Amino acid sequence: MKIAVCIKRTPDSESRFRIAASSTAIDETGLKFDIDDFASYAVEVALQLNEKQGPGEVVVYAVGPDAVQETLRKAMSMGVDRAVQLKTDSVPYDGLAVAKALAAELAGGGYDLVLFGKHAFDTSSGVVGTATAELLGIACVTAATKLDIANGKGTARRELEGAAETVEFSLPAAVTIDEGIARPRYPSLKGIMAAKKKPLETKPAQLGDVRITVKALQLPPDRPAGRIIGEGAAAVPELIRLLQTEAKVL
């Protein structure tokens, strides 16, 4: 089986973010970047499927500047066979533009399965996976929490509000991966060394028109400081009053 995984490089979610002087992007100084969490689940799922299905190929794709090469190497250190960088100066905000670049590249690849993260931590748009599927004209299942391939068909589980559904789909297909599906493996030193020798191809990205851009970024307002109303049972009536009148949660 041949599986493609499209990954994105995003900053560590534990970081403290500042807005850059342009006010349309975050200040990247001091930030640590890695494979986006959802994309790393997709890589793990691809590797597990490949191990289960027997000899096949797993290829990672990323759109972006040369910095994404580090991210692609990381995926290869986990066990991915080879990587392709679709080179751009920066990653456009417009998911459809990215999807066009990916679809143009993936179209002739002969992939049975194309995996994505459900969405990326930095934009939370969730456009690229579905848009790429549409451009490739293949089935698309979103937010899978379980994925199996057998007899040329795929089954996926999706968590809904208060229920879960299992869907079946024909191949080739695109699947976007939700959290909880698999724990991404930690690359061994052996894997890291091997990744240095694996092929990483760089091609210019055939981006579509970029029709959406960020105009302004704002940080959430600082949380107001907590207030101590009093101690013990005596403080309870006042607390209830405030929760009713001020916080309006009761």
Place this chain on the structure above:
Amino acid sequence: MGTSNLVFAFILTLGAGFFALNVQRLVGYMQIGKSDDRSDHPLVRLKNVLTIGIGQTKIFRDPVAGAMHATIFWGFMVLTAGTVEILIQGVFSKFSYALLLPKLVYQLYAMSQDGFAALVIAAIAFAFYRRLVLHPKRLEGDKLEHTDALIILGMIGGLMVTLLLTNACQYLLDPSAIGPEKFVSRQLAGLIAPLDPAPTRLFTVFWWSHALLILTFLNYLPYSKHLHVATSLINVYLSNTSGPGQKGVMRPMDLEADVDHFGAADVEDLTWKNLLDGYSCTECGRCTAACPANLTGKLLSPRKIVINSRQRLMEKAPVALGDHMEFMHPALVHGEGDDAGATTLTEVLEHRLLDTYITEEELWACTSCRACVQECPVSIDQLDIINEMRRNLVLTESRFPEEIQPAFESLERNGSPWAFNPGDRALWAEGLEINTMAELMERGERPDILFWVGCMGSFDDRAKKIAVAFARILKACNVNFAILGQEEHCHGDPARRMGNEYLYQMLAKDTIGTLDRYEVKTIVTSCPHCFHQMGNEFPQLGGNYEVIHHSTYIERLLQENLVPLQSDHGQRLTVAYHDSCYLGRYNDVYDAPRETLKRSLPVINLVEPPRTKDRGLCCGAGGGRMFMEERVGKRINVERTEELLATGAETIAVACPFCMTMISDGVKAVQSDVPVLDIAEVVAGQLA
């Protein structure tokens, strides 16, 4: 030369030859291990042989068993001289040391033979009593081990008895041959005389029994755990566990090496020295009896680690060396744990030390406290094997408890084992007016010391108070110091201890880069792990600094009367100090924290738990255990806390932020309200 001399010469040649063959075989097996240069520092090594080996210093850590063993050991040393004489006499009947030695020396020698033979008999009697009646827990082994032990004791006893009886008969036959200095033999002769006043036959029987027993014993050794008789002194000489070099330093590792796997998964990945450790282990169990993991019901037993290495060597080496059938007849019969039971070549090749003999669970239970290494009377390094096997698990196989993956990832991304924002590293120091190295550099100044705060001191709410307390002491003493602030990040020691050498070297090299950029010379830290890593292991990567633990530094300040202390000494406080492993067993710092407490609290009542100083019980956090769940058995920190509270302490003092967390949790777990304080907090609390 009579017929019997010729017969004996033949038997002697046969016995010695067979032993030599076994020696050659066992030495050959060791060569499947990796190389390791131990030719350095011959004088230090000789000193170890004289103290730990001949002096039996470690044996005496258990005074009763120690006296027993030392008697047998010294007896053996002395009696070996006599054995040589007897063997020569077997071939040349007229031979005697009396021909070579001055009379007085010979008489002393003769007396020593008789005296020690009697002493060894007494010690052997006690050893039997201990094995058969007392049943000490640490000697619990399987049936093979037990049988082996009894055979050995029986043989040694037999050797002594036949020696004395031979002398006694000889005395009856020729009173001039046995002088009064052989007082025991002469007494014994009095018992034989009524049975047979001229015991020619008995003499022959006892002489031959003794001589044959010597050769039997010699050739039994290579098939027994008792092989340690032959290898211990050599092992002590070649060991690094008591120096030369800094104790507890992990082996350097070349990550660029072109190898197909890293660390140790099988015996070929260990060094020949690790394999010699296996030959030297007589399964006394002192290591396992001191192991905090084993004490609290975990699967790990350092003794088993060593025995398993030997067991696997006996199985694998013949195959690896081309003798394809010999693995069926293992040279050392005894193993520990389930027998892998290889009966075919394929099975031998499918087995490996990891998984077949030593499980992942055992390896991850280790707190790296070094208690096993400290206890071993023959300087075996159990921890070295564990560390190498952890390296294989992480670097080659990426197998480890899932809880430590976030620690690895956070070390990589955030520079600390916890997912704290690196930008918050110096928040603890806000408002304290503490300079950073960068600020001083900008002003063209240089501090006398760098205060290395560590990840705990920077991020952990409890440990931040220790950082503040130590900074207050430094300020009160007008010490010119600085911190790295946001430029500090973990040096990678936790990663190294958990087997992730790659991550460790990345972080350590980066740290060394930062320290060298500021031309740092002296570092003071309140964390024993930082202290050990930066002071003792950084030199492997080219980082050479004077690193001082804060207990030593504060003690110096107190000694020089630089600390402005309150004149009111307050109430007499009973304090128990808990030794940190990386301060104590790794670096021999036992007195500085205690002195610091005594000097800052002049009316202190300092109490010690039974397990203290180099016998101190680990808090349970070392070796990366801080980041893992403790699901099996009793919690180590609770066990330790109970020991500390049993001293009647009103305060527990620690000198390590990891111990602080573990003991504080332990105090909470047993619902006590005894405060746990770092020594810096005790001193800061006494500042004027």
